[in-house]
Amino acid sequence: MGGALLAEANDVIIIGCGPAGLSAAIYLKRADRDFLLIEEGEPGGLVADANFVENYIGFPEGIDGFSLRNRFLDHLRSLDIPHVESRVKKVRRLNHHFSIETENGDYESSAVIIAAGTRPKKIRVKGAKAFEGKKVFYSLRELLLDSQIDQRIIVLGGGDIAFDYAINLRTRGHRVTIISRSVPKCLPLLRRRAEERGIDLHIGYSPLEILEKDDSIALSCDFCGEAKEIRGDKILIACGRVPNLEILDSKLRRHLYGKGLPETGIPGLYLVGDIARKRYRQIGIAIGDGLLAAMMADSFLKKRGRR
Ligand SMILES: Cc1cc2nc3c(=O)[nH]c(=O)nc-3n(C[C@H](O)[C@H](O)[C@H](O)COP(=O)(O)OP(=O)(O)OC[C@H]3O[C@@H](n4cnc5c(N)ncnc54)[C@H](O)[C@@H]3O)c2cc1C
Structure with missing residues (x-):
């Protein structure tokens, strides 16, 4: 396993700062939750690679992916949402919490939103x-x-x-x-x-x-x-993309599809955006998934007595 525990247990940890992770973070911020956003590279995800996005509502004239990514990051900054830059190596379930092993140490949380997207095949x-x-x-x-x-x-x-x-x-x-x-x-x-x-x-x-x-x-x-x-x-x-699921340990991977996504068969574990979808991978879908998972995580925490 990884190094020292770097932080007190969070309510939620979000892995990946693309549209799905960002959308979850924005909701959790407004819900006053303690959460941590972990991103291995530049925040914004794949959107920056898109040449021209014409199906994102609010931009009738279309917008290039790089500018849309910048708008997303402006939103993140405006709410003062920090992120930790690190690569998540493994997510495990330990008793009633999750342990997140990263390149720079370990974190703990009651719920985890996996928004780690895909990589090229x-x-x-x-x-x-x-x-x-x-x-x-x-x-x-x-x-x-x-x-x-x-x-x-x-x-x-x-x-x-x-x-x-x-x-x-x-x-x-x-x-x-x-x-x-x-x-x-x-x-x-x-x-x-x-x-x-x-x-x-x-x-x-x-x-x-x-x-x-x-x-x-x-x-x-x-x-x-x-x-x-x-x-x-x-x-x-550009011959297809594969979901970054190997950050989940094998026990978690066996129970991913027990319920309708973004919920999984593991209470408190949510799978959102491109990583959760075999075929339908779009910005709007990722954002909807992230929002839904954040709302579900908030309810899950309330049921466990965390305000
Ligand atoms: C060329 C191109 C054009 C596109 N055009 C459009 C379009 O016009 N309209 C549209 O709706 N969609 C478009 N898409 C699809 C859209 O970009 C994706 O559906 C969307 O970005 C998915 O969001 P996501 O948050 O699920 O994943 P991603 O955007 O992939 O974000 C995942 C994030 O997780 C991070 N991450 C991964 N592994 C780890 C780890 N181990 N530890 C920490 N962080 C990690 C990654 O660095 C990344 O930032 C396009 C995609 C591409 C490639």
């Missing part, structure tokens, strides 16, 4: 691992760290995220090619925009290997039994 294509972080990326932010303009970027994937990344990169002046194994599942609107912006789209290409050739990265693919090669400077992979 790794692909099993020869060469992908060897070039990861250099020419092959799973995160738009990491890819952009050292990208000059007018690079040739290959985006792998056919969902909303792949198309959103591709449009974002095109807007930044890169030449973009999307490779999709099957007919893209993205919103028709995103596909239309990608085509209007001159993004190349190859459908039915199954990636086989990533190699370095003459200062380029070469992606070899199978297309209906025919060998194809696409050259670029970098590859961005």
Whole structure:
């Protein structure tokens, strides 16, 4: 287990400071609860990666993800809600409370709201691992760290995220090619925009290997039994995301789906936002989940005699 206990037991600990965690924190602040928000990276979550958000109510003209993230953080600051910067390693149930092991020590709480989101799914294509972080990326932010303009970027994937990344990169002046194994599942609107912006789209290409050739990265693919090669400077992979559930110890993981989410089969443990959803992952849903879990946690604490 982790290090020293860093704080008195809190009513609630929220893990993850994306829309779901933020929404829970805002409610708990107004309910006068003692709570702690723990975030491993920059607060705001995945929203900052979104190119243009058009389905968040209150912004009829749409808003870029980075600005929306900043609006969320302004809200957090306006209520004086601090967060602890640390990575949660494990959440355990001990008697009638939870123990949260982090990189910087352990915390305790009566209830926990897990809002830790998802991470990109790794692909099993020869060469992908060897070039990861250099020419092959799973995160738009990491890819952009050292990208000059007018690079040739290959985006792998056919969902909303792949198309959103591709449009974002095109807007930044890169030449973009999307490779999709099957007919893209993205919103028709995103596909239309990608085509209007001159993004190349190859459908039915199954990636086989990533190699370095003459200062380029070469992606070899199978297309209906025919060998194809696409050259670029970098590859961005957006082939699905997996929930960050391994922060829960195995005993907790066995009882997650006992009740209707965000409640779990463990009293006082709530699962909210993208981590809780296999398919329907959106900002508004995450915010609703976070709010509902915070209200449920408040009732749970009252029933246990904590005001
Ligand atoms: C490119 C892109 C475009 C999108 N466009 C839209 C859109 O237009 N409209 C829309 O509604 N939705 C959109 N989404 C989806 C939306 O961003 C997510 O549904 C939403 O951010 C989920 O919120 P969340 O709080 O559940 O998770 P996240 O936003 O993923 O936040 C989880 C947080 O938990 C933290 N965390 C993870 N593990 C740990 C740990 N062990 N310890 C501490 N902290 C941890 C992470 O650092 C992160 O900050 C888009 C997503 C992407 C990637």
